[in-house]
């Protein structure tokens with residue numbers, strides 16, 4: 001049997017980051033991932049560019065990880081939100097907000113690569129190609145999980161198990177936590193294009209009758225396209241040649257950046273909204289997509305998840321027992337309202353903006369014109385739409401302690417996470 005303070009299930013960006021923070025603070029951490037990590041961004045099939053809020057960037061900065069991400073990050077200097085078929089446009093720029101950037105776009109593959117490297121440095125014991133299978137009830141301050149790998153089943157005993165295994169979480173199901181689930185009748189096609197005119201840090205969100213279409217600025221003068229449409233429309237578009245697909249995109253996006261050219265593979269993502277009925281069970285916590293899956297219209301999912309990570313990590317670092325009920329209850333109490341607010345705003349944007357009949361387009365068109373003249377509303381809309389909500393830094397106060405602990409550990413060469 002393997003023993004650790006914390007077992008994290010799932011090494012997506014959320015599980016990997018939480019594992020790094022806790023290990024650097026001196027906790028013994030096991031991380032079980034059903035696939036293999038991707039230290040080489042070039043071979044990662046994920047085509048997404050993540051719009052990170054100022055708060056998410058602050059978290060990466062506080063942990064010392066931003067330096068490795070920054071060379072691949074593209075600042076968002078302006079956001080334009082429009083609706084196809086109406087005249088209204090909402091726009092916001094960094095200068096008028098008194099900030100240097102409204103957010104940063106970082107390729108998902110770069111985040112995976114940086115975290116893959118940091119896990120080893122932090123001293124996380126990684127079990128790759130190891131699938132979470134089942135849970136036993138908590139006993140004497142610990143909980144056991146069974147994971148399956150190439151060598152068969154293995155039992156792990158931990159004081160806390162963190163379920164970070166994504167929207168279809170097996171760990172969440174094993175803990176008996178129900179979810180509210182809504183499948184949007186839409187998927188997202190995600191790929192890069194290169195426009196003839198430089199994007200100059202502009203991001204665009206366009207609400208089309210089929211669904212939202214976003215273009216995020218990327219390095220090398222590329223833009224990352226997130227194109228949401230009903231599944232049958234996505235099937236058809238996926239089957240088109242690159243040239244035909246981009247020509248169709250141009251028809252929806254228009255010519256504000258000149259001719260668009262395809263610049264990479266197409267990824268497809270199924271879209272659903274998921275909300276766990278509880279963020280914790282006995283000696284088990286839910287983070288990231290396990291707790292809340294969102295439509296990508298507002299670019300909020302990872303930003304919200306990183307606030308889960310910061311809050312749970314801060315609570316654990318303050319406590320002797322990482323799985324104590326008070327720690328988990330405090331985590332849930334601190335996170336519920338943020339999750340509810342962001343999930344409701346995101347769902348409104350995803351569904352409300354789709355409504356095509358009646359007065360809706362005209363109301364929205366007029367509403368957008370009005371929004372452009374009403375500063376507080378404009379800010380709210382653009383911030384929600386692009387996932388640019390700042391994060392209060394006080395949530396992160398406990399984390400610098402992790403850096404100091406890591407430095408002390410480096411000096412003494414202490415090792416952790418020994419098998420029992």
Ligand SMILES: Cc1cc2nc3c(=O)[nH]c(=O)nc-3n(C[C@H](O)[C@H](O)[C@H](O)COP(=O)(O)OP(=O)(O)OC[C@H]3O[C@@H](n4cnc5c(N)ncnc54)[C@H](O)[C@@H]3O)c2cc1C
Nearest residue numbers: 010012013014034051132165166288289296299301302303
């Ligand atoms: C098209 C699109 C665009 C997006 N854009 C943005 C954006 O701009 N900004 C933003 O903030 N968010 C964005 N998001 C949201 C973001 O992708 C998610 O919030 C993020 O992926 C959540 O990470 P996670 O680690 O919780 O889950 P995941 O990334 O799903 O990781 C889960 C991990 O668990 C592993 N796993 C699964 N089952 C098991 C098991 N049984 N045992 C062991 N391991 C297991 C998986 O292999 C995976 O590695 C976008 C999402 C989509 C779909």
